[in-house]
Amino acid sequence: MRIGLLGCGRIGGVHADSIALLREVTLVAVADAFDAPAQTLAARTGAEVRSIDALVASDDIDAVVIGTPTDTHYDLIHGLAARGKAIFCEKPIDMSADRIRDCIRAVEAAGMPFMTGFNRRFDPNFQELQKTIRDGGLGNVEIVTILSRDPSPPPHAYVRSSGGLFRDMMIHDLDMARFLLGEEPVSIHAIGAALVDPEVATLGDVDTAAVNMITASGKICQISNSRRATYGYDQRIEVHGSEGLLRAGNMHKTTLERADKSGFRKSPVEDFFLQRYQAAYAAEMAAFVDSVREGRPPQPSIHDGLQAQILADAATESWQSGQVVRLDTL
Amino acid sequence: MRIGLLGCGRIGGVHADSIALLREVTLVAVADAFDAPAQTLAARTGAEVRSIDALVASDDIDAVVIGTPTDTHYDLIHGLAARGKAIFCEKPIDMSADRIRDCIRAVEAAGMPFMTGFNRRFDPNFQELQKTIRDGGLGNVEIVTILSRDPSPPPHAYVRSSGGLFRDMMIHDLDMARFLLGEEPVSIHAIGAALVDPEVATLGDVDTAAVNMITASGKICQISNSRRATYGYDQRIEVHGSEGLLRAGNMHKTTLERADKSGFRKSPVEDFFLQRYQAAYAAEMAAFVDSVREGRPPQPSIHDGLQAQILADAATESWQSGQVVRLDTL
Amino acid sequence: MRIGLLGCGRIGGVHADSIALLREVTLVAVADAFDAPAQTLAARTGAEVRSIDALVASDDIDAVVIGTPTDTHYDLIHGLAARGKAIFCEKPIDMSADRIRDCIRAVEAAGMPFMTGFNRRFDPNFQELQKTIRDGGLGNVEIVTILSRDPSPPPHAYVRSSGGLFRDMMIHDLDMARFLLGEEPVSIHAIGAALVDPEVATLGDVDTAAVNMITASGKICQISNSRRATYGYDQRIEVHGSEGLLRAGNMHKTTLERADKSGFRKSPVEDFFLQRYQAAYAAEMAAFVDSVREGRPPQPSIHDGLQAQILADAATESWQSGQVVRLDTL
Amino acid sequence: MRIGLLGCGRIGGVHADSIALLREVTLVAVADAFDAPAQTLAARTGAEVRSIDALVASDDIDAVVIGTPTDTHYDLIHGLAARGKAIFCEKPIDMSADRIRDCIRAVEAAGMPFMTGFNRRFDPNFQELQKTIRDGGLGNVEIVTILSRDPSPPPHAYVRSSGGLFRDMMIHDLDMARFLLGEEPVSIHAIGAALVDPEVATLGDVDTAAVNMITASGKICQISNSRRATYGYDQRIEVHGSEGLLRAGNMHKTTLERADKSGFRKSPVEDFFLQRYQAAYAAEMAAFVDSVREGRPPQPSIHDGLQAQILADAATESWQSGQVVRLDTL
Numbered sequence A, B, C, D: 001m002r003i004g005l006l007g008c009g010r011i012g013g014v015h016a017d018s019i020a021l022l023r024e025v026t027l028v029a030v031a032d033a034f035d036a037p038a039q040t041l042a043a044r045t046g047a048e049v050r051s052i053d054a055l056v057a058s059d060d061i062d063a064v065v066i067g068t069p070t071d072t073h074y075d076l077i078h079g080l081a082a083r084g085k086a087i088f089c090e091k092p093i094d095m096s097a098d099r100i101r102d103c104i105r106a107v108e109a110a111g112m113p114f115m116t117g118f119n120r121r122f123d124p125n126f127q128e129l130q131k132t133i134r135d136g137g138l139g140n141v142e143i144v145t146i147l148s149r150d151p152s153p154p155p156h157a158y159v160r161s162s163g164g165l166f167r168d169m170m171i172h173d174l175d176m177a178r179f180l181l182g183e184e185p186v187s188i189h190a191i192g193a194a195l196v197d198p199e200v201a202t203l204g205d206v207d208t209a210a211v212n213m214i215t216a217s218g219k220i221c222q223i224s225n226s227r228r229a230t231y232g233y234d235q236r237i238e239v240h241g242s243e244g245l246l247r248a249g250n251m252h253k254t255t256l257e258r259a260d261k262s263g264f265r266k267s268p269v270e271d272f273f274l275q276r277y278q279a280a281y282a283a284e285m286a287a288f289v290d291s292v293r294e295g296r297p298p299q300p301s302i303h304d305g306l307q308a309q310i311l312a313d314a315a316t317e318s319w320q321s322g323q324v325v326r327l328d329t330l
Helices: A010-020 A035-045 A052-057 A070-082 A097-110 A124-134 A156-161 A170-181 A278-294 A302-321 B010-020 B035-045 B052-057 B070-082 B097-110 B124-134 B156-161 B170-181 B278-294 B302-321 C010-020 C035-045 C052-057 C070-082 C097-110 C124-134 C156-161 C170-181 C278-294 C302-321 D010-020 D035-045 D052-057 D070-082 D097-110 D124-134 D156-161 D170-181 D278-294 D302-321
Strands: A002-006 A026-031 A063-066 A086-090 A114-117 A141-149 A185-193 A208-215 A220-226 A234-241 A244-248 A256-260 A263-266 B002-006 B026-031 B063-066 B086-090 B114-117 B141-149 B185-193 B208-215 B220-226 B234-241 B244-248 B256-260 B263-266 C002-006 C026-031 C063-066 C086-090 C114-117 C141-149 C185-193 C208-215 C220-226 C234-241 C244-248 C256-260 C263-266 D002-006 D026-031 D063-066 D086-090 D114-117 D141-149 D185-193 D208-215 D220-226 D234-241 D244-248 D256-260 D263-266
Touching (some): A002 A010, A010 A026, A010 A035, A010 A063, A010 A278, A026 A035, A026 A052, A052 A070, A063 A278, A070 A086, A070 A097, A086 A278, A097 A302, A114 A302, A124 A170, A124 A234, A124 A244, A141 A170, A141 B220, A170 A185, A170 A208, A170 A220, A170 A234, A185 B208, A208 B141, A208 B208, A220 B141, A220 B185, A220 B220, A256 D124, B002 B010, B010 B026, B010 B035, B010 B278, B063 B070, B063 B278, B070 B086, B086 B278, B097 B302, B114 B278, B124 B244, B124 C256, B141 B170, B170 B185, B170 B208, B170 B220, B185 B302, B208 B302, B256 C124, C002 C010, C002 C052, C010 C026, C010 C035, C010 C063, C063 C070, C070 C086, C070 C097, C086 C278, C114 C278, C124 C234, C124 C244, C124 C278, C141 C170, C141 D208, C170 C185, C170 C208, C170 C220, C170 C234, C170 C302, C185 C302, C185 D208, C185 D220, C208 C302, C208 D185, C208 D220, C220 D185, C220 D208, C220 D220, D010 D026, D063 D070, D063 D278, D086 D278, D097 D302, D114 D278, D124 D244, D141 D170, D170 D185, D170 D208, D170 D220, D170 D234
Parallel strands (some): A002 A063, A141 A220, B002 B026, C002 C026, D002 D026, D002 D063
Antiparallel strands (some): A141 A234, A244 D256, A256 D244, A263 C263, B185 B208, B244 C256, B256 B263, B256 C244, C141 C234, C185 C208, C234 C244, D141 D234, D185 D208, D208 D220, D234 D244, D256 D263
8 A cells, every 4th residue: 555644743753653564555755834844754764755735646645644734634635535545634633523524525425435543542452441342341331431631731822723622632532432432422511620720721721621421321421631640641541331340541651669668659651642652553554554455444434533523512612601512412 | 425326227336336446435325216226236335225315315425426317317416406415417417408507507506516427538548638638748639530339229219218329329429529629619510320220210310420510719520420330349539639649449358469361350349338438437436526525626517518418419400400500609 | 265365465465355356255364474564454354363373273264375475385385285275375386396396295185275376377368368279279389479578677685585587587477388388398498698787697697588498299489588678567478370370469558549750659558567467366366266166176286386386497497507408307 | 783693583583673673773684594584584674695604704794693592602602703793692602601601702802792682681670670779779689589480381392402491491580680689699599390291300300490599798589480370471570678679560461450240350461572572672682782882891791691501500400409509619
């Protein structure tokens, strides 16, 4: 398979590394709005540098990985779909659910494979968690609890263009909730505050937040987020079912435990998302390539991208209004 | 100190055992609506059996422990307050917040000490957790997460008269939330379903539930409850603050860990609340006696009993209406 | 059952507390070479104070608990056996294996029950560990690893009269090794040094030591001891068998775990042996009373007391000589 | 740096992969006594295939990695030293300590860098453990405990040519003991048996073994080995010092924990040494290349290879004779 990569920033580099690990897959070309990152990534990977337009129009490319800023996704998806390329697109597909619906129409009209880049679904721990649930190993799922905390808050500039915590950070957990619940939430309630950095409130956002969701059959999900975690990048999931509980813990930096008069101390957990989800990023790209090759629709699909966005929008609305938002009437 | 005990059921027996461990404290008399349990407990403890009215009116008793059914509390509290007895009353004080307000007036008019029996505040683990927070060891509290699951559901007869999961079971967690947040919640949102036993729905109750709360300063609390836990009595609390995280885990039955081809397995956790909270019950009674002796107002107070009931009522209302209930306007 | 207690020091008090928890068992009298501790313990327990000789000769006593200094055990055992008393004797029975053999003859001639006070066999964790092995739950036992460390070294005066670390401290682990191996060691090799307190070397002892043992069928046991542990009283056992591994860990003071930038920290472990082995002491006395009542020979027996002493003597000899000591030829 | 690789078996492949991760390092050529593995590895790495003699004599190679069978090392080391190549040699260097001494002379005469392939020293967990000790973070080291168990026994053919468990398997732990003790042992005592596979006894070997060692200053080390572990590849180290304890645990396959009525279960540990020590192999080769480049003597040195072999020989002798072997008089 011949792949093109749009966007040569940090996440573009991650995908390029993942592609390099795959057999019989070639990264043919890379493109970026800026020349320097494109040249650097090309030098490291042996790919050619093209302009974005040229890459989209390339005949020698079967599939394209989109890692450019969110506001460029809409046009790129339409352009690539029209040219019959398989598409891997970083989340979020777009900040507007309606525009994502447009993208769905374009992609479905073209009949091309499309995968949304929710990398966490490919974390080996979360994969096994979901597989256990799917295979009935926990009986009926009753409560999903997701605790997700970033080591430190992003810069204000990032916050301003991020769409807010619910759309930028919690969207991962909302997708994970859907992945694990196996059912759509019918209502959502969100609360939040700017506790880490009070100025975030003046930007119209929060840095500490929590969500309650329930599905039609009564399955419950609670998510809490913080932009602060002094002990590393905190990513925990617990699923309680009729037959037991299954939880995925954090990945500690080492296996060391020290005991002294202050107690028993284990090392902090991985504090950088690229490190924490290294295996997930590699597995995600492998899954994309495999499903395109084998003609299976890639998962998570473009519809998964839409549903997560709808949940993130509803969470934002709930937090702003102080009211519960019903999802079954949307 | 000379103590009388009203109610000789299971919880009465627990309090009698706790009293037996205290120095210079005598359990003078016990009373129950039924004779048999009173005689049994009297035989075991060496206390005298009296009628409930006689015990309330006794001159040789300084303090009374109320462990009778909830609907008797109101009259007993009024009677005991009028006679100048210190009162320890099991939770809930009453199913009606207004009637609790009446009790507060009676107790305050009498000027007597009153303690509400929220035993979990005295669990050594939760005590140290709260003490760490109070002493600033976590910085500012940001997110409190409480997971509380019973090993198995109560009988339908119990459910019918219990006031519902939020008032019967979650009230402990609501009190714990107040204990740890150090601030009153200003809004509450509750969801729930009958997943363990669908018939519970026909009784107008749930057996699986979750709550979102936020305080005026933005501190968040999430609670989830289930009437089922295959692995024991699950009682976990996690507090996330600006300086770090502190969590209280479950108490395993043994320290054993077994490794074989199925993995590494630790023993189940204590599955009976009397076993799990044995130390808490003893410490609770000791704290009551100490505060009466030293003239300090007992904690948790009758106001704490009222506030927890208000939260439980609000949670019930939120679950029933599907709406957020605001508490700052109550 | 009517019990007399010889020795009113710390361990005597522990046994008195254990006796108080038993039904239909009365602590009739206590005795000590010094009056003050006897009076104190009598006041606390309601027992009568007698002289040691009077207690040994008492007709109103069925069983006697010996908690006096080791060098008094020999005469007391002979005196009590002659008077037909059941005997519970603290470890070590005597510093000389030959004198223990004398005691065995006296006890067996009298036909009276005798239990050696190896309390750790009654720790609930170690009990379940041994029960799992006995029931075949680990297959064939292959390697037993015992790590045992005291929080801090004893005073020099204690060291001088203790018989040395192997007879005073490691004897518990040697007994535990026999309990778990289910076979007698055929050779022992000991190493040791005075690392915690170099002056201990001038007293002819060590404070850091390790032992290798092997049984006739090839089962291996390793023990290491230290008179220092900054993190509490360290008592761990691991048994490796053909079907898996089973280990008993330490008992932490609380279930709390704190996470911050220094990592994830659990509380220190119980640091006082009376606290750590509280349940074991109570279960030990209950087992003694039960076996006397039911006419079963108490376990651990006086022979277990002898075998542990033989191992401790051999370990001491191995350490002193630098050679392996064979036990099958003893 | 231009590297040649001798031996294209499993371990040769591991080193080739590690070399591929290094910048400005080229694997120029590979060689093996058999053609097929050499061709396969060459195809995978892009290296040229040469005969062993040709590779040893190559002018376009700066450093050679020896991954051939142990009995070929002696001649290869002499040949490479004579030609001025830097050498990385898999452990053991040779089965005879005297022949290793010959190799030392040859290498020192040539003045070329030489590294012995004790990969475990480069495991990130053990590295941090040793660094903490070296930096004084545990105070004085008092007891080192090493538990090392293979998932399953090797075939009889391997056992026959392996030199026995002490030289084949425990040699890694003996090197680790030296790495952590920071002092040479002055005596060693070994015990062992064929418990996993009784036929191993007829081959003159054991599959379950333990060692006691002590240094001149009294530091103690205990090692135990088994060729069986139902739960994965068990690799644990615990160091007890005057200031506390530090232990390195196993690496679990996932972070999942499941709770149900059988208890709380974590996943098995990594069960294949290449997986378990993947990071160690990569770091080892990087360290070799770095030290050659920077002119620092590589660690572990050829002397470390000799010392570990001396300990393994002494352990074997102790096991065979049933006696303690003194090392300070060797």
